[in-house]
Amino acid sequence: MAIKGYIRERFFPHIWCPGCGHGIVLNSLLRAIEKLGMSKNEIVVVSGIGCSSRISGYVDFHTLHTIHGRALAFATGVKMSRPELNLIVPMGDGDALAIGGNHFIHSARRNIDMTAIVMNNRIYGMTGGQYSPLSGYGTLATTAPYTNIDYAFDTVELAKAAGASFVARSTTYHVQQLTKILKQAILHEGFSVVEVLSQCPTYFGRKNRKGTAADMMEFYKDNTTPVGSKAKKENPDLIERGVFVEKEMLEYCREYEKIIERAMKGRS
Amino acid sequence: MKNQNIKFIQGNEACVEGALYAGLDFFAGYPITPSTEIAELLSYRLPQKGGKFIQMEDEIASMGAIIGASLTGSKVMTATSGPGFSLMQEALGYAIMTEIPCVIVNVQRGGPSTGIPTHVSQGDVYQARWGTHGDHAIVTITASNHQDVFQTTVDAFNISETYRTPVILLYDEVIGHMREQLVLPKQGELPLVERLRTSVREGVNYHPYLPREDGRLPMSDFGGVHRYNVTGLFHDMWGFPSDNPEVVHDLIRHLVDKIRNNVNQIARFKEYYLEDAKCILISYGSSARSARHVVEYLRPRGEKLGLLELQTLWPFPHDIVNEKCVNAKHVVVVEMNMGQILREVKRAVERPERVFIANRIDGVFITPKDIRDILRVIQGKGV
Known part of the structure; x- marks a missing residue:
């Protein structure tokens, strides 16, 4: 199916600002789904609240636009009831890791089969540019007018520590890689985390003098490096991208099927 | 056996x-x-x-x-x-x-x-x-x-x-x-309402938020043949976000009216000795047990006491409470809080000044004696 076939045109134009990276993530996600040849009826997209979360409305799947931070909890209910469905959960950095941080680590710990996409623009965009748990020390935001003294989470390290069985990172500059990673993440059976560095020129960029959207994407090009590259050893400030974790682990819904088997046996 | x-x-x-x-x-x-x-x-x-x-x-x-x-x-x-x-x-x-x-x-x-x-x-x-x-x-x-x-x-x-x-x-x-x-009732003894699913076939436009004439809203299961959007934003019949004043107004009216217009269908209550009761106790939950005990105890002793036990608290059945209490000299709400249903009962009856409360708020279950002591005061029989 052509990419256009996955879009709800009725919903357009989208709400994202000019230069926003989220449209690129949407593009990559749909290309990944197209390459996988998945049927639209088998995909459920669950999102929370924020700029990123509006992605659910634009796609012609079963779409659930929930409340701030709780997308993974809603998705857990959908997945447990209908394990054969493919769950994709796009979230913003504040949505996933501030208000939704608890659900993020616990979903990872359970290894429930779904794909969590953290669209990291390092800011709360929809409310006008407040600092997020991924803004980082020394950044500026409307709620950090002097400077931000909060350290940032490293999404990849957090997901690894919480037990996610697939962990990857890419950027809106590296669209080919992003599509490939999203494909892998969706295919992976277990909890997959994909962090996407996605520019917000309107708030993060402007406040922090990062230039235009194109400048911010160039920053991704110049300041990231493939996982385990020599460049990283020479320059530890570079951000690694690629697949960090891909391991086989017992998946939650399959394990629950075994619980049902045991419970039913005990009964007869 | x-x-x-x-x-x-x-x-x-x-x-x-x-x-x-x-x-x-x-x-x-x-x-x-x-x-x-x-x-x-x-x-x-x-x-x-x-x-x-x-x-x-x-x-x-x-x-x-x-x-x-x-x-x-x-x-x-x-x-x-x-x-x-x-x-x-x-x-x-x-x-x-x-x-x-x-x-x-x-x-x-x-x-x-x-x-x-x-x-x-x-x-x-x-x-x-x-x-x-x-x-x-x-x-x-x-x-x-x-x-x-x-x-x-x-x-x-x-x-x-x-x-x-x-x-x-x-x-x-x-x-x-x-x-x-x-x-335990046998299977089939109590009626069960199953999910009302849409009869709209695949390929035909399904409007997830367009109520039928009877106000009910047939659903399509996630994972089924109809793909639609669900959002906590105000939304139109497609489930798409909308800030159109008409859409916003109609949705909130629909959400409130579908319950409000069915107060009596949703109302569940029990009544004991209300026909000739001069004093009516209104209670619910565990405190209704003590209230009922008081009624059963005082009836044989000549007190025209009755009990209205509410099961549906919201939507509050104002008309039913009003009607049941119309001939009562006193109404006493028995509950374990500072008077939450008391306020609703006062709003429901003709003479709110005749509505009193018998309550406990100390974590201890309210006893029949607690209620009887308060009844004595209300009836002017002393403390």
């Missing part, structure tokens, strides 16, 4: 039996006193029938999970108490806004805050009504004995499916933990 259908169990277990009878498929919850037995028992019982149980990381997640599961066509429930019920309020509003059937059990303990976890209270009556933000309507039901706990739990699922609304079962610690007899 032992009758397998008679059980001697806790109220929390009676609630579980009712939920399973109603067809519960999915439960998500988080441990909290005094509701925990519901989760424990369902973790054992649900997989035996192919259902699913999950212990979530908190009550917010529990509400989210049951709403998600309900969208796939499952009958769902969660159970909690005061602090957990507070955490559930935002997602409860989401279920109201998106019209997703679900049942929430609150086995009340004393609050505010951590309060008095192992003791009884009925302090969450208003929270059940107005806990989530924004204009809305809600259904809240309670019961005073285990047979009624079973019945009202089945009712809660039926009402939830009929009106596509969350239903709150507002039990209390005494009901939850007290043991008494429950006679």
Whole structure:
């Protein structure tokens, strides 16, 4: 199916600002789904609240636009009831890791089969540019007018520590890689985390003098490096991208099927 | 011979039996006193029938999970108490806004805050009504004995499916933990309302939020042939966000009216000796047990006393209360809070100055003697 076939045109134009990276993530996600040849009826997209979360409305799947931070909890209910469905959960950095941080680590710990996409623009965009748990020390935001003294989470390290069985990172500059990673993440059976560095020129960029959207994407090009590259050893400030974790682990819904088997046996 | 259908169990277990009878498929919850037995028992019982149980990381997640599961066509429930019920309020509003059937059990303990976890209270009556933000309507039901706990739990699922609304079962610690007899109805004995699914075929436009003429809203299960959007934003018949004033107005009217226009259908109550009663006690939940005891005790002693036991608390059955109390000299509301249903009764009756309260707010179950002492004062018989 052509990419256009996955879009709800009725919903357009989208709400994202000019230069926003989220449209690129949407593009990559749909290309990944197209390459996988998945049927639209088998995909459920669950999102929370924020700029990123509006992605659910634009796609012609079963779409659930929930409340701030709780997308993974809603998705857990959908997945447990209908394990054969493919769950994709796009979230913003504040949505996933501030208000939704608890659900993020616990979903990872359970290894429930779904794909969590953290669209990291390092800011709360929809409310006008407040600092997020991924803004980082020394950044500026409307709620950090002097400077931000909060350290940032490293999404990849957090997901690894919480037990996610697939962990990857890419950027809106590296669209080919992003599509490939999203494909892998969706295919992976277990909890997959994909962090996407996605520019917000309107708030993060402007406040922090990062230039235009194109400048911010160039920053991704110049300041990231493939996982385990020599460049990283020479320059530890570079951000690694690629697949960090891909391991086989017992998946939650399959394990629950075994619980049902045991419970039913005990009964007869 | 032992009758397998008679059980001697806790109220929390009676609630579980009712939920399973109603067809519960999915439960998500988080441990909290005094509701925990519901989760424990369902973790054992649900997989035996192919259902699913999950212990979530908190009550917010529990509400989210049951709403998600309900969208796939499952009958769902969660159970909690005061602090957990507070955490559930935002997602409860989401279920109201998106019209997703679900049942929430609150086995009340004393609050505010951590309060008095192992003791009884009925302090969450208003929270059940107005806990989530924004204009809305809600259904809240309670019961005073285990047979009624079973019945009202089945009712809660039926009402939830009929009106596509969350239903709150507002039990209390005494009901939850007290043991008494429950006679299990046979399958088929009580009517069950199943999910109303759309008859719109694949490829034909399905409007998930366009009510039928009778006001009901047929659903399509997530994963089925109709793909649609569900959002907590105000939305049109497609489920698409809208800030069109007409759409906003119509949706909020629909959400409130579908409950408000069916107050009498949703109203469940019991009455004892009301025909000639000069003094009417109004009570609900466990405190109705003591109120009924007082009535049964004083009737043979010549006191024209009656009891109106409310099971449906919200929408409050104002007309029914008004009608039942029209000939009463006094009305005494018996409850274990500072007067939450008292206020509704005063709003419902012709002469609010004749409405009094007999209450306890100290975590101790209200006794028949507590009520009789207050009756003496009201009737001018001294302290």
